Structure formats: structure tokens, C-alpha cells
Amino acid sequence: MYQKEIEAYWNDPAREQELVAAISRLVGVKSVKGEAEPGKPFGPGPAAALTEALSLCKELGFAVTDYDHYVGLADLNDKETRLHILGHLDVVGEGSGWSTDPYTCVERDGMLYGRGVSDDKGPVVCALLAMKAVRELGFPVSANARLILGTDEESGSADIAYYYAREPYAPYAFTPDADFPVINIEKGHYHPDFGARWERSGALPRVAAMTGGFRQNVVPPEAECMILGLFDRDVQSACDEVARTTGASFLVNGSASGCHIHCEGKNAHAASPDDGINAIAALLEVLARLPLADCGSTKAVLALHTLFPFGDNRGKALGIAQEDAESGPLTLNFALLALTETGFTAKFDVRFPICATEETCKKACEAAFAGYGISVTGDPDMTTVHCVPRDSELVQTLLRCYADYTGVENPQPIAIGGGTYVHDIPGGVAFGCDFPGFDPKMHAADEQASIPNLLLSCKIFTQAIAELCR
Template sequence: MYRKEIDDYFEAHRDELFEDIKRLVEIPSVRGEAEPGMPFGEGPAKALALALSMAEGYGFAAKNHENYVGTADLNGKETKLGILAHLDVVGEGTGWTVCEPFHPVFKDGKLYGRGVSDDKGPAVAALYAMRAVRELGIPLQYNVRLILGTDEESGSSDIAYYFRKEAPPPMVFTPDSDFPVINTEKGRLNGAFRASWPKDGALPRIVSIQGGYRLNVVPPEAEALTEGLSIDEARSCCARAEAETGAKFTLEETPQGVRIFAHGAGAHASTPEKGNNAVTALIHALLLMPFAPSTGLERLRTVNAMFPHGDGLGRAAGIAAADEVSGELTANFSLFHFGEEGLEGEFDSRTPLCADGVALIRGMQRKFAGAGMEIGAKSVMEPHHTPPDSPLIRALLAAYEEFTGCKGECLSTGGGTYVHGIPGGVACGCVMPGIDTNMHGADEFSIAEDLVTSAKIFARAIVSLCG
């Protein structure tokens, strides 16, 4: 029902859809310092203003909720379905080759730019699904509300603020993950560790290490300053580390000493195997170098013992866990600072249904007791699971099968979305099976045809659930 009408509609409006995505991607909506009336800074507020202007232009009732979130209602009836998307993005990162992060381009059937996949492209696909249903005149008994957030990448305080004032709709999905349907989201354990020691000037030594810029991103870059070490000694050890880690190293001789830069590959923290952690690679390289014995160096060896390069499953840290529904625990060493009198670091672990985050941290504390390291949990989030036979899941899978010809199924993810903790909530789209869009990394992209197909799937689901 309505298959041909929906196909014809998007054939006529596909170019408009892409242009609207590009307009949003051009706004650098990375969270910034709060300003009056803009709780997450100017960038997210500007992206929200543009998106709501688009929604109003397509005939929807749009509302800005204090620049935390924006909403667009398809009609004035009782709301049955909510679609949650976000307009904020992670930072640019490095290593872009196809385009500048906020200057989107089309190339070989793909749209490149920061946010085309996570989550501006999917947000516009959902908006166009609502637009298609409205402009095709398909009768609905219920309303659909598109809810656009601006702080998903930094903790989702935006959506928490909104749902303190408004109850979630009876059915909710977010187009911020993969197809067919994600009904299980792992829990999240954000852990931290630190150590301190008296300053020690024995040479050669490590003066500083710095790496990572966001907790939920595999760090693509890291750097260290060494003193009393020749550049030839450092270069020889870095060459060995390149072969052992796959990272690249560049060196610079300065008046302060040899500065070493590690170049890895960014990725989402929930899929550390898709990136190459520059922090762990740099530590690996440094521990090959002939530094003088010191307490700081011993503490660095402990850090390396907790998070050796290539261990994205938390095995060395003693927190590995797995079950058949949600898969294996993942662990990403995200942020690190090492100085002359101490170090501190943070890691982002995605935990399966069988795991208890508090118990994991306690086990880690026991394993590294006596190593001079303070270890604790900064936050613990329980896993989220929706039974696969819910009406929402059945409708989404049926729409997916209709427009792709592929078998639908429920999957698990380590990525947390807006529906985490919302009873019955699931994630659906917009990444097709087997595609890696470089989300959170360089050259983030979406396949243009997949965005169009996503919009068709969402339009069909709207008709099924609200018609």
C-alpha cells in the first residue's frame, strides 16, 4: 500500500533532500561554551534554527524548546510516534581527504561531511518521510513528532531536559544507528584513573604526553615531549612501533627536546576495532625507548598493562564480558594526560546485558591494587533492551523488507542513542548492513541512495503505525 506513491515522491524530491542535508552540514554544530539562550553554544543553536525553519517551510508546526531541542508535528492529532534525531556533531578531527568537514561534497554516489551520517542526514530523511506522507495526502489517525536534539554527542542532557517537561510518545525510534532494527543497546561504563609522584629530573625522560579530545571517540592523534633522548634513538623506536601498531609517527627536534606525534585513525568509541588508537600506540612506542628509571615511567607501564595497543575488549584491564544477545564488551582508552608529577586518563566501555559496570570497576581496582593507580567509575549506564515482537519493531522491519528486499532482524549495538532508557524505544537506520560510514572519523559519508531508501522506509512505517 502506497509503495508506488512513495517511490515516485522521492524520485521527484531526492535532490531537495540532499541540498537540505548539505545546508545543515555546513553549520559547525560542535558543542561550545554556553551562551545566553544557547545552552550548548552557537553552533548547535544555529543548526536547530535552520532545521526548524525547514520544517515550518514544509508545513509542520515547529517549536523551539529553549534551544535544547526542537519539535515538528505532522498534524494536530494525538501523538503516537516520536522520531528522535540530533543535530550536534563531534569535532572535525584530522585526516580528511575528500573534503573539509563542514564543506560537504558528492563523490561517487556518496555525500561526505561531518554529520551526513551522524545524524543530520538521517534527521533530514525523517523530516522528508513526514513531508512525503503529508504532501501525498495519506490519511492519518495520529500525529508523528520529529524531536531534534542538540547535545547527543556530549551526554544527551538536551533530551533529558525535554522529557522532564514532555512525556515520550507511546512509540519512539531514532534514525541514529543501523538497519534493520537495533533493539538492544549495551550499557556504558565511563571509567577514570590517575596517579601522582614527586618530580624527577633524571634523563632521558618523558616530559609530557597528551592525547584524545572526546570520550566517545577513538583518539586519532597524540603527542609526547621527551628530554635527553636523541632524535635518532626516538626514530628507531618509532619505526619499530609503526610495524607493531600500524600507527604512523613523525618527530620534531625542538629546544625543549624531541617531540613525537602519533597518527592513528578515529572511530566511534563503541567500535574501537574500526580505528587505530594513537594514545595506546604512542605509549607503546615510548616504552621501547631507553628512559631513565622513574616512578612516572613505572606508572606509564601500568597504564600500558591496563590498555595495551589493540586490546579493544578490556581483556588486559580485567573487564572482558560477553553474552549471546548483546555481544562482547568493548573498551576505548579515550583521553590521556601525562606530566612531570602525575597522569590521568579516561576510558569508555560499552557493556553487554550480562555485565554490571560497578562490579567491573571493582574487579579492575582489585587487579591493579598496589600499582599506585587510583581507579574509579565516572558514570554507569545500564543496558537497554526492547522485546523483538513489539508492534513498533514489526512495523519497522516490514517497511525495511518492503523497500530493500532484504530480511529484517533485530541487532545489538554498543552505541548509545536517544532511546536508551525509553521503554519500547529502538534505533532504526540509516546505515545499511555491511557499510562503515566512518562515523566520528575522517571522511564521514553516507551513500546517497541509502538516505533516500531510509526516508521511504520511515514514510512507510509512519503510514503503518499512524494511518
């Protein structure tokens, strides 16, 4: 349905020019979150991006609303709203290592470069121009599609929470801020603080201090410890052995009282811990091989090594490993650790599948900890799994639209450990704009987007809007 007309519309070279020009306008606004100001709840950058985006929408003939400066709205028509499309205008900081100006959209060899071209200003423009295409092609629609332009996705999504606390959900919702074909399942999260205390000891050799990690949702790329009573010659062979088996690297420096070990691993998102090298777990592998004295810190180190052995990213040793066919396995990232002479505090990040329950995850974890004198701080909750049934009308329609324009036969929805803009929106799914096999360099230097992929997204979105609102 409509494919011939949509292909002809988007194959006009003028459409590509319009697409690139619109993305360039938005990329040119540095919309990193800043201090709140009157009328600018997330700082001047996101506010300026919202103003620019609403100006663009208005120029394209859409009715627009600045919703208390939290989000912007662009409506396809004045009928009852059936579809919400959620995109965001805020971006993460530019960081270092760019070969171009991050806030100037650069076009080169069929690619766009600039902060936001993929996350999420480029996809926002794709959705906006798809709405324009539906209108200009005159497709019969009996309902409204509303583009919601958010300004705080990168820092907690307080923008969307504000909007939906005051306005109803739509029957259908998708966000073009993730992957094709369709993400219909986002795993639940469980990330408790845990630790133990003990009396200070003078026994030697012992671990006097250990730290690792910097953020809960990142596989720790570095960890370090101070050992009293053992010297570089005493630990180097253990470091070399663990380096060979884990891929981590170690630097040992001696001192008059012992030695310092620094471990370098590889960071990755906590939702994909297999992609990283956990420096905390690797360093624990070294410490477990050393002839440490019987004291509180040694008991803690050995307990942590037993419960979080290197490479166990499924929680098997902790007794919480589980998976199901629809949403895949539970994943675990031992994220943060701070150990002193009298105790330790730590945190892990678990992403659990549909089949997980409080008994098989939270309580099983607490029971495993209790066996080693480790306690969980407070009463952390397990968040809910976000799941939209694969046989729902929304998921099946979007899969069909994706297949029509890509030629992929029988595409299947996917489950992820991360969370998207629709995680807390009933019935919402993630739909584009990243295609399988393409690296947008999200949140990194030289963020990029493929112009052919963006145009293909425009075609898919046009078809999806026309079908969902007809």
C-alpha cells in the same frame, strides 16, 4: 501492507526534487553550536535552523510548535501521540578539506554534499516527508506521529533532556540518526580517571615526561615522551621493532640530556577501538623494551604497559574482558595519559555489554589497579546499557519495514558501543538512515548522502509511520 501505494508515490520524480530542495534549505543554515543568547539557548546557528525547519514544516501543512527554542515539534494530526521521531538540526563544525562549500547543498552524480546531508538534516527531511506521504496517501491512522526537531545533539543533547523533563515519553520512539536495519542495544559506559604519585628521582635513565591523547572518546593518534639518560641510538631499534608489529610510526630526536620520542598512531572512535592504532599503548611498548632505572616513573610505565598492552581492546589484561551473544564484547580505549616526574593521571573509555556488572567491571578494574599502587579518582559510575528487546513490537515492525523495501531476508537488530539520540529514552531505537556499506563521511570533509538511499529511507519511514500509528 501499503507497499504498492508507497512505491508509486515515491517513484514520482517530483518527490526527489522536493526532497533535495528541502534538504538544501536546511543545509544552507550554519547551525554549529554557539554562545547562548536570549531565545537562543544553543546560539544563533541552531536557532536559525530551527526557525527554517519549522517554516518548512508549516509550509507542508503540519501543526508546529517552537518548544521554548530548545526543540521544534511537527505533528501528523491532533490525535493522541503514539510515535516520536527524533532528529537534530545542529551540526559539527565544517573543519577543513572540503571540495565544495559545506553550507551549500551540492548535487552531483546521485549524491548530495554538504554539512548535515547525512547527520542529520537529510534524515530529518526524510522523516518529515514520510509523514506528509502518510497524510497524502490517506492511510488510516488512529494516533499521532510527532517529529521532534532537536538543536543540541552534537554537544550533549540538553535540548532533548529539556523537552522530556516537561513532557511524557511516547509508547514508540526512533531516531533516523544512525544505521539500518535497527539499533536496539547501546552499550553502557565506564570511564574513570586514575593515577599514581611518587617521589622525584634523579636515577638514570628514566622517563621524565609522557603525554598522549586529546579526547576520551577517541583512540589517541599521537603520544610523546622525554627520556633522560638514553639517546636516539639507544632507542631507535626498539622503535623500529614496535613499528613493525603495531603499525605505529616513531620519530626520535636526540638532545644533550637524552631523547624525545614522538609516536603517531591512527585515531578512531572509542566505540570501535580495533579501527585505530593506539599511540599511547604503542609508545608504552617501546618504553617497556628499554633499560630504564628502578624509579617511580619506570614502575608506572611498566604497570601501564602490563595493564594496557598494545592490541588489548577488550580489557583482558585489566581483568574485565567479557561479552554476550546479544550485545557483543566489552571494548576498551586507553584514551588519555599525562606523566610527569612525580606522578601520572590517565583515563580510559570502556563500552560494556549487557552481561557486565559492577563486580565484573568497575570493582575488577579497581582491584587490578590496586595491585600496582594505582588508584581511581572519585567514584565514577557505570552508565546503564540501553536495550529494547528484539522481540518488541517496535523492533519487529521496523525490521519488517526495512526488509520489505530492501529485500534483505531476516534482518537482525544490532548492538553498538556508541550512543544515539535515544540512549536515555525508554523504548527508543535508532532506525536509519545509513545503509550497510555506505560511508557518509560523518563529521568529516565532503559529508555525503546518496539520493537513492534517502528516497529508500522515505519509503521505509512512510511504511513504519503508517503501521505504528494505524
